[in-house]
Amino acid sequence: MTTLSERILGAPEGSYVDCQVDRAYVHDGTGVLALEAWNAMQARMLARNDRCYVLFDHIVPANNSVTAGLQAELRRFAREQGLPFTDVGEGVCHQVMGEGIALPGEVVVGADSHTCTLGAFGAFATGVGATDMAAIWADGGTWFRVPESIGVFLSGSLAGPAEAKDLALTYVSRLSMDGATYKALEFVGDGVSSLSMDSRMTLSNLAVETGAKAGLFYADKETCAYLREFGHSAGLQVPGECRYERTLDIDMADVVPVVAVPPRVDTVRPVEDVAGIPLDQVFLGTCTNGRYADLERFARVVRGKKVRVRTLVAPASRRVLSRAAGTGVLSWLVAAGCTILPPGCGPCLGAHQGVLGEGEVCLSTANRNFRNRMGVGGEIYLASPATAAASALSGAIAVPGVQG
Amino acid sequence: MKVEGPAVCLGADIDTDLVIAGRYLRTKDRSVWATHVFEDLDPALAPRLSGAIVIAGKNFGCGSSREQAAIALREAGVRCVIAPSFARIFFRNAINTGLPVMECACPCTEGERVAADPASGTIEVGGRVYLARPLSPRMLEILSAGGLVEYWRRKQ
Structure with missing residues (x-):
C-alpha cells in the first residue's frame, strides 16, 4: 500500500x-x-x-x-x-x-x-x-x-471551547516550524470523521507552517457530502497500511484553547497563560478561519454585546459573506461593533485594511505571526475564532467560554 | 558555476517576510527589493550583500511563497545561499530565478572567505571543507541556464 x-x-x-x-x-x-x-x-x-x-x-x-x-x-x-x-x-x-x-x-x-x-x-x-x-x-x-509522509493520527473528538484551530496550533507546536520540511502530512485516525470540511481546511492550511509540502485528508463520506452540494459525485479514498516516516498521535479530547505567541507559529501556550494581555486589534478571517462556521461561532459570542477593541472581520469568500447575511450572523457582527472588510486576505499580510502601528498588539485567526508581518513593530497572537470573540469583548486576550 | 565571496552569517528560521517585507512587494522595479532586503531583520545588511555568500541556519526562507525573496537576494548581489535546510518553496524559487542554494551545515564567522560549487556540492569556509546535499540533475541544469525562464526557452 x-x-x-x-x-x-x-x-x-x-x-x-x-x-x-x-x-x-x-x-x-x-x-x-x-x-x-x-x-x-x-x-x-x-x-x-x-x-x-x-x-x-x-x-x-x-x-x-x-x-x-x-x-x-x-x-x-x-x-x-x-x-x-x-x-x-x-x-x-x-x-x-x-x-x-x-x-x-x-x-x-x-x-x-x-x-x-x-x-x-x-x-x-x-x-x-x-x-x-x-x-x-x-x-x-x-x-x-514525491514526499515522505508523516502520519498525524487523530483520535477522540474536540471538546469544550477547543476548536480545529487549537488542534492545528497544537500539531504545529509538536512538529515545530521545520519538523515536516519537504514532507507531506496525512491526517488519519478514528477522530477524522468528526471533523467538518471547514475544520479540515483549517488543519490542512497550517501544514506549511511546519515546512510541509502538503497536508492531506482521505476523502470520506463528509468530503463527498460537502462536494455533492456543489454538484460533484466524488469517490471515497480508503486509507491502507502504509509506511510513515514518523507518526504523531493526538487525542483531540486533550486539546485546549491555545495561542501562538509572537513571533513564531510553533510557540504555543494555553490561552489562560497569556490571558489579560491588552489588545489593539482583533482580526477574524483568512484562509485559516474566515469560513461561515468561524463567523457564526464568533457572532454567537458577541451577539447583543459590544466589542471593546477594534475588530475586523473579513469573510473568506462572497459565498461565506452571503450566507452570513442571510442567517443574521452579519447583522450580529455589525451590531456588536465589528468592522466588515471585503472577502479576501484583509490585513493578514500587512499590506492594507488593518496594518498595525509600532507597539500595537493584534489577536488574529490567521496563520502567521512573524515579526513585522502585519506592520512594523506590531505583534500578532494567533488563536481560534472563539478565543478571538472572547478577546474582542474583553479588549484583552481572554479564555473562550468563560466570557460573561 | 563556482562562486566565491565573504560570508554573511544569519540565524535559523528566517522567513520570507523578513527577507522582503509585504509592503514592498507591489512593484515591477526589482531594485526596490534589493534595497529593502532583510530590512526588518537588520537594516544595515543590504549594502553588505553585494558579492557575498549568505550562510544561514536551518529552515531558511520559510513562510510566504513570494518569489521576490529569492529575486531580492540575487538583485542585491548575493552569490549563493547555504543553509542546513530550506523551506521548499523558497528552495525552488531560488533555483528558478538563478540563485544558487546549497543544503549544508557550515559553521562560519562573519566575513570569512567562502568558495562554493553547486555542481560538485563542495563548500570551503575559511579553509574547512564541507559537502552539500547534491542538487538533482534538472535543478543543476536550470541553475546553469540562469533560471527557469532561460531553461524553458532553450528547450523550445
Whole structure:
C-alpha cells in the first residue's frame, strides 16, 4: 500500500516525477510576477487555459495606483487568455478553490504557500513560486519530488471551547516550524470523521507552517457530502497500511484553547497563560478561519454585546459573506461593533485594511505571526475564532467560554 | 558555476517576510527589493550583500511563497545561499530565478572567505571543507541556464 501522496503522484516517495497539474492558480500578488516570467518566456499559449485560475484576494480592492495598474494588467491577461477569473470581493483563492473546484485525487498547484489548504479534499495540493507557475501555464505540468509522509493520527473528538484551530496550533507546536520540511502530512485516525470540511481546511492550511509540502485528508463520506452540494459525485479514498516516516498521535479530547505567541507559529501556550494581555486589534478571517462556521461561532459570542477593541472581520469568500447575511450572523457582527472588510486576505499580510502601528498588539485567526508581518513593530497572537470573540469583548486576550 | 565571496552569517528560521517585507512587494522595479532586503531583520545588511555568500541556519526562507525573496537576494548581489535546510518553496524559487542554494551545515564567522560549487556540492569556509546535499540533475541544469525562464526557452 502507499501513502496518499504516492497514490496521487503515481510514484514511490523520494522519486522525481513529471506530472500534469489538474488545477493551477495565482492571485493578484503572485500573478503579477508569474505574468512577467510568462512574458520573458515568450510562450504563446497556455497548455490548459480552462484549468489555470486567476483569483484576486491579496490587496483587494487595490490600495494605490501602482497596485491598481498591476492588477489591471493581470485582469487583461486573464480575459485575453480566457482563464477562469474571480475579481475583487469573491474571496481568498484557497477558499474559492475549496468551494467545489478542487477535487479528491487531483494535483492542485497554487502560487501561494497556503495552497496546502486544499489537501482537506484529498487532493495533492502544494504551493509554488511565480516562475514555476509560468512554466505550468506553458506546459500544463511540472516536476515534483514525491514526499515522505508523516502520519498525524487523530483520535477522540474536540471538546469544550477547543476548536480545529487549537488542534492545528497544537500539531504545529509538536512538529515545530521545520519538523515536516519537504514532507507531506496525512491526517488519519478514528477522530477524522468528526471533523467538518471547514475544520479540515483549517488543519490542512497550517501544514506549511511546519515546512510541509502538503497536508492531506482521505476523502470520506463528509468530503463527498460537502462536494455533492456543489454538484460533484466524488469517490471515497480508503486509507491502507502504509509506511510513515514518523507518526504523531493526538487525542483531540486533550486539546485546549491555545495561542501562538509572537513571533513564531510553533510557540504555543494555553490561552489562560497569556490571558489579560491588552489588545489593539482583533482580526477574524483568512484562509485559516474566515469560513461561515468561524463567523457564526464568533457572532454567537458577541451577539447583543459590544466589542471593546477594534475588530475586523473579513469573510473568506462572497459565498461565506452571503450566507452570513442571510442567517443574521452579519447583522450580529455589525451590531456588536465589528468592522466588515471585503472577502479576501484583509490585513493578514500587512499590506492594507488593518496594518498595525509600532507597539500595537493584534489577536488574529490567521496563520502567521512573524515579526513585522502585519506592520512594523506590531505583534500578532494567533488563536481560534472563539478565543478571538472572547478577546474582542474583553479588549484583552481572554479564555473562550468563560466570557460573561 | 563556482562562486566565491565573504560570508554573511544569519540565524535559523528566517522567513520570507523578513527577507522582503509585504509592503514592498507591489512593484515591477526589482531594485526596490534589493534595497529593502532583510530590512526588518537588520537594516544595515543590504549594502553588505553585494558579492557575498549568505550562510544561514536551518529552515531558511520559510513562510510566504513570494518569489521576490529569492529575486531580492540575487538583485542585491548575493552569490549563493547555504543553509542546513530550506523551506521548499523558497528552495525552488531560488533555483528558478538563478540563485544558487546549497543544503549544508557550515559553521562560519562573519566575513570569512567562502568558495562554493553547486555542481560538485563542495563548500570551503575559511579553509574547512564541507559537502552539500547534491542538487538533482534538472535543478543543476536550470541553475546553469540562469533560471527557469532561460531553461524553458532553450528547450523550445
